[in-house]
Structure formats: C-alpha cells, structure tokens
Ligand SMILES: Cc1cc2nc3c(=O)[nH]c(=O)nc-3n(C[C@H](O)[C@H](O)[C@H](O)COP(=O)(O)OP(=O)(O)OC[C@H]3O[C@@H](n4cnc5c(N)ncnc54)[C@H](O)[C@@H]3O)c2cc1C
Ligand code: FES
C-alpha cells in the first residue's frame with residue numbers, strides 16, 4: 001500500500017519530521033517507521049536503557065515514562081504511559097521524561113528515587129525505573145500519593161518478586177516532601193521549551209514503508225481518512241500497540257486522532273455529554289466520574305493509570321470487543337454513537353453499532369467521531385465488572401443496567417452484558433420479565449432466570465459458560481437488592497471488607 005499523504009485542506013505543507021523534547025533536549029526525528037514504538041527508539045536509537053521491556057503489552061509498567069504537556073491555562077501536566085505501546089508519532093509537540101531525566105544537578109537524586117532507596121523499595125531492580133516514573137508523575141501532578149490513592153497509582157506496575165509494602169511506603173513518604181528548587185526551575189524552562197515547539201502543522205513520518213500521519217484539524221483528518229479508508233485509525237494505541245509488538249502485524253499507514261484539536265474535547269449540550277475521539281479514559285473519568293460514581297468505580301478498575309492515560313473511550317467502542325468494559329455501561333445509559341465520513345454524519349443507538357463478533361456498523365471511510373451520553377439518567381444506573389484480578393484485568397462478565405420506576409412498578413429496564421456473547425448485548429428476556437413488576441428483590445430474582453434464554457456464553461480462559469451464566473444471574477439479583485435498599489457488601493471498599501471480616 002502507498003503511504004498516506006495528508007492533504008492540508010488549505011493545500012498547506014505537511015511536515016515530515018517530529019519535534020518533541022526528550023529529558024529537556026529538543027529532538028527532531030525524521031525518516032522513521034510509523035510503527036516504531038517509543039521504547040524501542042529510546043533503547044535502540046538513544047541508548048537510554050533505563051526504561052525496561054518486561055511484557056511489551058502494557059501490562060507490567062517496567063517501561064513507564066512521563067509525557068508532559070501544557071493544559072489550556074498553560075500549566076504543565078504529567079501523564080505516565082507505557083512506552084512499549086506508544087508510537088513515535090504520538091510524541092509530536094510533547095515532552096518525554098525517562099528515568100534518566102529525573103535527577104538534579106551533580107547527579108542529585110530526585111526525591112522519588114531517594115524515597116525508593118530509603119524505604120528499600122528497589123528489590124529486583126528491573127521494575128524499579130517504572131515504579132519511580134509512576135511515583136514521579138503522581139508527585140508532579142500533586143495527586144495520587146495519598147494512602148487511598150497509592151494503590152491506584154501503582155496498579156500498573158507489577159512487582160512479582162518481593163512485595164509492594166516498601167514501594168507503597170516510599171510512595172506515601174512523598175506526600176509532604178518538598179519539591180527541590182532545581183525541579184521548580186527545570187519545570188519553568190520546560191514550559192518555555194514546550195511553548196517554542198508548539199505548532200498546528202500536520203505531520204507525517206515514514207521510513208518509506210510504514211507511515212504515521214498526525215493531522216491537526218477535523219477537516220484534514222476526515223479528508224485524509226476518506227481518501228484512504230484502508231489506513232488504520234490510531235487513538236491511544238492500547239490495542240494497536242499490541243498488534244505490532246505481539247502479533248507482528250504490518251501496518252503500512254496509520255492516522256492518529258490524538259492531535260486533532262476538536263477531538264480532545266468533552267462537549268456539554270443540554271441533553272448530552274459528548275465524548276470526542278481523542279478523550280482518554282483518565283480525562284473522561286475525571287470529568288464524568290463524580291456524576292456517576294458507579295462508572296467512576298468501573299473506570300478505576302479499567303487497566304491501570306498508564307492504560308487510562310493513553311486509551312480512549314471511543315477506541316473502547318470502535319474496537320468492537322465483546323469484553324470491552326464501557327459498551328455495556330454506555331448502552332445502559334442510552335448512549336448514541338456518532339459516525340462521520342467527510343461531512344456526512346449519522347448517529348445510532350450504541351447497541352446497534354455492534355452487529356456480530358468482529359463486525360460493526362461502520363462503513364468504509366467512516367470513523368467514530370463521538371459518543372453522546374444522555375445527561376439525565378436516573379439514580380438507578382449501575383455497572384459491575386467481574387474479573388479474575390481486581391486491577392488491570394479484562395472482564396469475564398460485565399453488566400450495565402438502568403431502570404425507571406413509577407409508583408412501585410418497574411416501567412423500563414435496560415440490562416446489557418459484556419462477555420456473554422460475541423458482542424455487548426442486551427438481556428432482552430430479563431428486561432421483559434422485569435417490566436410492570438413490583439420494585440422489590442423478588443422481581444429481580446425471578447427475572448434473573450431468563451439469562452438462560454438470553455445467552456449461550458462461551459467457555460474460555462476467563463470463565464466457563466456455566467460460571468458466566470450464574471455470575472450474570474447473580475449480578476441481576478445483586479442489582480435488585482442494591483436498588484431496593486438491601487445491604488450489598490462492596491468488596492472493592494476496603495473499610496466495608498474490614499468490618500465484615502472483624
Ligand atoms: C494492559 C491493558 C489493560 C487493558 N485493560 C482494559 C480493561 O480493563 N477494560 C477494557 O475494556 N479494555 C482494556 N484494555 C483494552 C484497551 O485499553 C481499550 O479497549 C481502549 O479503550 C482502546 O482504546 P485506544 O484508544 O487505545 O484504541 P486503539 O488501540 O488506538 O484502537 C483500537 C481499535 O479502534 C479503532 N479506532 C480507534 N479510534 C477510532 C475512531 N475514532 N474511529 C474508528 N476507529 C477507531 C482502531 O483502528 C483499532 O481498530 C486494556 C489494554 C491493555 C494494553
Ligand atoms: S514492557 Fe510491560 S508495560 Fe511496557
């Protein structure tokens with residue numbers, strides 16, 4: 001396939017090199033394969049081997065680096081990401097800080113490095129750079145180092161040797177540590193350097209075989225993709241990165257949503273909250289989490305901070321996965337998906353987007369341009385994720401549910417499951433059995449039996465068909481108990497569990 005020429009709609013030029021800052025030094029990178037990952041480049045081209053390759057699939061965090069940008073108010077923001085699944089083109093206009101870039105003048109250790117040493121948190125050593133970088137981004141953003149947040153901060157960094165206690169203690173010790181003056185000065189310089197490389201030019205990098213296009217506005221993106229619909233749309237690359245590192249797939253031309261200005265917004269309309277293609281899980285969680293605590297709890301268990309910092313909400317729908325966490329929740333909320341081909345837009349209920357396993361209602365040249373989440377959903381919305389591990393695991397069964405009650409009767413029910421069929425799918429027989437029934441636990445217990453009519457699930461490594469059926473039935477019952485006011489223990493709540501055990 002030919003490489004993908006970005007056409008600036010105004011006929012303007014497309015830059016053929018990247019500009020970003022690495023550990024304080026501006027880089028100009030050209031003639032590079034579109035599928036080159038940041039980790040590979042750091043280690044092989046720059047001999048920066050502090051960032052390690054553990055899994056090469058975003059799971060272990062040994063490759064964690066910080067990506068620094070400025071926000072709308074001009075303040076610096078730090079994001080931890082897994083360098084093994086970040087493509088080089090995604091760095092345009094950013095600063096990257098690796099473990100080699102942390103220390104101060106005269107090799108003075110950064111407080112995050114020192115804390116790990118002081119608390120004996122560097123055990124095997126291989127995973128240590130990743131832990132340091134996760135602590136560093138949390139410290140730099142000034143959150144994530146409180147006792148209740150530290151597990152979240154470190155959930156994307158695996159320690160398989162000795163244990164997390166000294167690492168957690170090192171993290172907690174940083175809560176009140178003072179930022180050294182040299183770091184404050186360095187941040188001021190970084191702000192200025194980021195300002196200098198700021199640009200709205202579209203970029204395309206290629207080694208002649210694999211290209212990566214970085215359009216900057218919606219028209220360029222739409223036109224470029226409509227002209228070459230066989231190219232691969234990349235958003236956070238938390239799926240696509242693995243196609244390259246694990247499946248050795250050849251992706252001759254990729255086009256990135258991440259720098260298109262209009263795509264990074266969460267728009268508020270009277271009836272809808274609209275999440276655009278480049279909005280990451282972390283950003284969506286920060287904005288929407290307080291509105292729906294149940295989806296906030298789900299997001300906290302979505303991958304890890306690193307995965308949520310890169311992966312997008314729209315990517316989680318567009319990938320068509322039957323076990324994606326968000327589709328059941330967003331379907332239960334009654335969301336619409338918007339698809340765009342050049343200037344043509346259409347919207348459909350999210351559940352209709354998923355036709356069958358591996359097939360979605362998306363025509364050639366169309367891309368997902370937004371997800372419209374109804375603003376006014378009642379208090380009865382819940383979502384529950386069942387997975388083998390609490391953090392950083394894909395669901396075995398995922399349920400999103402919502403219902404309306406008038407007087408004492410159920411008048412509307414939307415119950416949707418992931419992990420039970422080839423697509424995210426509504427449990428229509430359960431829904432029917434709930435309609436017009438009294439709003440009491442018994443109605444949910446009876447209706448839950450209809451799971452057997454709705455689904456014939458698969459057995460796979462995540463769970464047997466029998467487990468899935470029983471788990472889904474139990475989730476319907478749990479939902480009923482929870483809504484009707486019975487006490488349902490929340491095993492994710494440490495205080496509740498401690499009380500139950502004592
Ligand atoms: C370690 C790890 C943990 C994970 N944990 C979870 C988890 O807990 N729950 C879960 O559901 N998923 C999980 N995932 C999967 C993944 O992170 C999510 O599905 C994520 O939301 C994908 O979004 P992305 O932006 O990274 O997509 P990408 O990898 O960029 O793209 C995914 C697919 O969507 C297409 N695409 C992306 N954006 C668009 C668009 N705007 N229009 C059309 N097509 C588009 C791409 O072409 C590709 O086919 C995990 C992944 C990793 C690596
Ligand atoms: S090498 Fe394991 S997350 Fe990157």
Ligand code: FES
Pocket residue numbers: 121122123124125126127128158159160161162163
């Ligand atoms: S400290 Fe490296 S695996 Fe535990």
